[in-house]
Amino acid sequence: MSNQTPENPLWSHFDHEELIDQGNDFKLNALPPIFPTFLVPVLPDKPQNPILDNIRLSEKQRERTKDFTRNIPSLPPELHIVADDLLRLRLEAENQPKGVLWDKLDVHGSNSKGQLLSWDALRPDNRARSSTPFLSERDSLIYASARYYILPRLEDPSTRVVYVKQVDLFSSLKMTVLGNSSMYHSWDDETQKFCQIGVQEGERGFLLLDGKDEVVSNRQVLFPDLFLQFLMIRSVISRFLTVGNLLRRLDILLKDLRNRSVQGPTTHAFTHALSNILECLRKSLAKCPPSLAELSTGSVPISGIWLHYELYWETLVSLAAFCGREEEKVPRKYKSFNYSSIDLLSHIYSHLDIHLIRQSSRMIIAIFAYLLSCTSKEYLRQVSQSVGFGPQPPQRQERINNLSLDEYIIDEEGDGEEDIFDVLDRVEEKYPSFFPPELLAILPAAQKSLILLRKAQPDHALLSQPRRENGVEWLWQHEDIEAAFLNKAKNHQVRSTQTVENTSLEVPVQDYTPELEGFKVFDMEPGTSSLTIGSSATTVQEFIDSFPHSLPPITPTLAHLSSVTLSKLFKHSSTLASTLLHLFLDHPGGLNLRSHLILLRDFLLLTSSPFKLKLSNALFSDNEDYEIDNENRAMSLQIIRQRKPIMGGSKQPWAVGLASALLEREIWPPVGADLSFFLRTVIVDSLEDTQRGHNLPKQVVNDASWRLGFAIRDLPIGSGRDRWLNPLCTALDFLYMDYKPPHPLEVLIPHEVLSKYQRMFTFLLRLIRVEHALHALHRMARSVVTPIFPTLTQSRKLFLHFRFLAQSFISALSGYVFDTVIGGNFDPFLAELSSGHNEGEHREHRRFSDVFELAKRHSDLLDEILSACLMRSGQRAAGDLLRQTTEIALEFAVVIAELRRGRLQEYEAAPMMEDSFKRFRNKMAALIKVLRSIVDKNTSKTYADHFFIGQRNLPGGLEALHHLLLRIDTSDWWTITPVSNNDV
The missing domain is CATH 1.20.120.1900 (Gamma-tubulin complex, C-terminal domain)
Incomplete structure (x- = not known):
């Protein structure tokens, strides 16, 4: 065995020759690979002389020390202390048994003073010695200063850097994420984005946290924590800015929809549903961390907060893509939101189907399901009334695809008799994409059959019997879907978005003529409330909380669910069409x-x-x-x-x-x-x-x-x-x-x-x-x-x-x-x-x-x-x-x-x-x-x-x-x- 002492693994990667280049300038190399912590050298095939080898190694180390000390002035003076300590410790470790070196380093802080110093610790106002020798465990300002000196930030006149405190930053982001301007970001109407305050045109803005040298902006972030470096490629605040931007853009869309002079019931329902969704998201975002207690103590887990907003970020990105308001688009390239009732419902249905296929989060699927349920309610009511299904209004105010049924009444005795073919031709035969093929085959004929049946036999039993069936509503709960699939009538109330917000009148049973139907409210006792109004945000949240995690096995896809939802309408349409057929034949x-x-x-x-x-x-x-x-x-x-x-x-x-x-x-x-x-x-x-x-x-x-x-x-x-x-x-x-x-x-x-x-x-x-x-x-x-x-x-x-x-x-x-x-x-x-x-x-x-x-x-x-x-x-x-x-x-x-x-x-x-x-x-x-x-x-x-x-x-x-x-x-x-x- 050779008496040559292998280099200690702790200092095996510290090579003074690599620090000095030909120009005597400090050189930064890539981090060396990690080698094993032990070394068993191969014995050369020659006689060994441990005494001479040890003397030769000691002389070599002394020569290297002299060269390093002679060329060290290019480094900061403070680093001489660090280099001397490292050299002294290494020389002493040659004749020390294993474990003594770690005792001298005082990892556990038993000594009163740290053995590893930084240049910032030598300031006159900072005479206190740290209890740890590691620079990364020192105060954040000291560590950031050392890293800033070794890795100086390049000066760029087009870059505006603002140093912010962590508490102030997250307090500002709590405002921005709700779509409001804050102390660091303001809303730009031209680009419809939140921009950093004070940044002029052509400049880039950066926010730097005190005590950290990473850039916390919408460009790139570097974290000392390896987990955060792996998890976050983009900036911390970019997610907050994206949520605020998209939330504000959707608010502008809602404002445009409300200001339209002509707005059909379907578009109005869509506007109301989207407004409820945004209100619910705002209330949820307001409850998100960091809380006031965390901000006051300064203990803000950045990674946890960043991950907490991921679900809301995905939801708003999906809603913005649905509305054509993506963040990367400029306002002049927005897609015009001029959808008809049928196109709008088909558009919602297609996005919901895509998210079900992609297996998106339950919150996103539930929001689009709520949007489809609320938006299609009035349209489904019109289609149901066009075939005489569901509750009928007391007066002839039904409409078939925006066409009043009053136009179908043909005065046979009058001079202005209308051709029945013109009336039938005005029946719209275009329907949303979620209508199943079997319903599309019978629905236009059923709508026209109702017109002909009212003309042929107004007193027919199918027209005169009271309509006690509920209207067509989307079914999302498993028990409701199974009941509809098995064609069983259940007594429980179907849980849907419509029933929560509907107005309920507790009116005593009394017959009124159709013209006086509205006076039922005056039969109620004084002080009785006639309206039951629920909070819109609460309604959406309850719908999301009760939404199932998946569709039941009997309806594995959204197309199957549509068939089950519209099964009652299909059955009634078939009955209506066959009734008129048998009337003419028999x-x-x-x-x-x-x-x-x-x-x-x-x-x-x-x-x-x-x-x-x-x-x-x-x-x-x-x-x-x-x-x-x-x-x-x-x-x-x-x-x-x-x-x-x-x-x-x-x-x-x-x-x-x-x-x-x-x-x-x-x-x-x-x-x-x-x-x-x-x-x-x-x-x-x-x-x-x-x-x-x-x-x-x-x-x-x-x-x-x-x-x-x-x-x-x-x-x-x-x-x-x-x-x-x-x-x-x-x-x-x-x-x-x-x-x-x-x-x-x-x-x-x-x-x-x-x-x-x-x-x-x-x-x-x-x-x-x-x-x-x-x-x-x-x-x-x-x-x-x-x-x-x-x-x-x-x-x-x-x-x-x-x-x-x-x-x-x-x-x-x-x-x-x-x-x-x-x-x-x-x-x-x-x-x-x-x-x-x-x-x-x-x-x-x-x-x-x-x-x-x-x-x-x-x-x-x-x-x-x-x-x-x-x-x-x-x-x-x-x-x-x-x-x-x-x-x-x-x-x-x-x-x-x-x-x-x-x-x-x-x-x-x-x-x-x-x-x-x-x-x-x-x-x-x-x-x-x-x-x-x-x-x-x-x-x-x-x-x-x-x-x-x-x-x-x-x-x-x-x-x-x-x-x-x-x-x-x-x-x-x-x-x-x-x-x-x-x-x-």
Whole structure:
């Protein structure tokens, strides 16, 4: 073993050579690493001489001491004492046993004087020696002075430093944290921040605590305590300033919101709730440390205070971010707080959901929950009243999304009757984001259903029964959520923010008219308080204290909680919508929808055989002679005598298929009282047969006599005007039937749907006109005395062939329209609306959730019928081919009629007939080709798969065109027959 004494660990890091650089200047190095406190040197591989080694080490130490003493004048004179003491102690420790050195240092203060001195201790006014040798354990001023001398602060002319006492600083911060100016900080309106007093523009302010050299400002802080250095990166007072800045900015926002001239109830509720929250936060901040006792004694735990304000700092940062008033933003970059009721509620809900997902502190979540509860109270009340749910006001002052229900009252007898569609269109269909999808699907229909139900049956039980249910309120307590989830009615009062602040009136039970409802307060005994008002800050604090730490398992997310909260509203909305639907479907009187649809089908779609027959007799004729048929007309003899000479001298072409009475005045379109009288008679006579055939309510049939009627369209302007003035091609396009449904059934039979009925009515009149024209050809051809084309055999054969093809096509088209299109689609729809023997059974088979879905289904039904008849706007090419084909058949009938009348000769009529036949064949071939392309594009099934004899639910829309193809081209005759090169 070597006798070399290892360096003592206590002084192993004190190297005089490291303190002196080449320029003899004092050098600050980084703190050296911490080494083990013991050393076992490795023995060299040579003989050991402990005596010589010890002498050599002593000489080396003396040389180092001389060099250090010679170069020490660059240091302060006071440090010579410290260096001499350290050198003396180290030299003595070489021959001292372990532990003696620590005894000399007098760590426990047994000696009367400290062995470690500072330059400040040598002042004449500070002769007392400290009981501890450690500089860091001396007085704070002494330690700060030594550190300030060794680490001098750089002088910066743009920096203003203010030395403050700790008691004064925290007294000032207690004012600043509440949003008030203090002795060190004042409010700057331009930047909306607290700035240090006395700091000019372009300068930086620093506050330095007496006895500490760290900077206590909004820049950076250095603490002697390692725990504080690790915990606090930013300044101590920056947190206090942030809380004060944000609190003051939110106060300014509240002031702006209160000064707005127009403020809705939701914005007003938000302003009130935010004001309560800020008041509660101020009262809590006022109770925060340091207290007056701590300030008076000077014992202020800085780290504890700094951590205590962390929760309030996080809360105000969250509120400022919600309001767009972050501390880093300047006022000119503030986001405008112009939220509508729906947007504001959605904004609050989204922030609450974010904090729940982030698992923020319970205080932050509770504050946003309180804000959402208070702000949404009035809006939820309006929405509830819009569907007749919850307590209703005594007068009609309900509002649906800022729209008074008084506007929904339609005066049916007054001249200023308001269109019910305009009223329904004003119902807002935009809702906050927390409304669940199932409620969004039914709520607009329920709001509109309430309007219609009040109009259809004001005395309905759903409207007249007293509303004892509580309004919709947000549920936060676990027991309330579980009760709502399980749909159990609890007798306990739901703990919410609204019930604490609501006004409660203890009024004796006495009935008052709605106009005198407010006079109930005068029935109370003298001295009885009618108002129970709680402190706003107390209300918020109680809500925060009672707020649960987490959501219950049955509602793990805020979306689930919203569904449970609004479950009562969803249930009532569904009940309201289904009630109105069943009213229209099961009403025994004039509001029965099925009865009105039967009238529309029988009259506007011409499915009533009596009406179709009477209408055909009035408008059409299949006579083979051009004369007036007066057998079934109630006319005077004078009128009949006046008409014969007029008709005898007529030079107009014979509009075969039309009743000759329509052409008696040679004016087209025909006008006159006789036509109106005939058509009115047709409607009245047909209603009796309809009532007997369908067993319709008597009120519906009686009202149909004036709800149904014929009308004349205005003449078109442009190229279509010539066709309207020609009775040979337009048939009766000028004539249409109108129907006026009762209020409010017009929602299910609107003008748009009636226009579709009228288009079908016009199409059917054209088809019936061509049918009568072809029937007239059959009558003309059976005459033996005056045959058609008596001398032209080929023309006669072509006439018979053309007549057969045209008759087959029109008959197939007519059967397709009435049987497949109308009968196969409209009849199943009526059967779906009909009431069965079992009330529950027929309601189960109805697939409509509300009347508006039923109205859409009705409109879609007419669209399918029009599509099957090629009458939609997207089927114009195919529809034109179908119309042109029927017009060619009518043109063929007119040519033959003129030949029979003697207006044309055989040689003149033959080429005209041949030309019509060629065009008819080309049009038919093109029509078949177009139909096949449409069918192949919309389905992959074969034609036979869609055709079943006796099938009840026939396909509608484009799928029904399979049946038309099977009817007019069963054997592919039109496809196989060659087509001429003439243009189609």
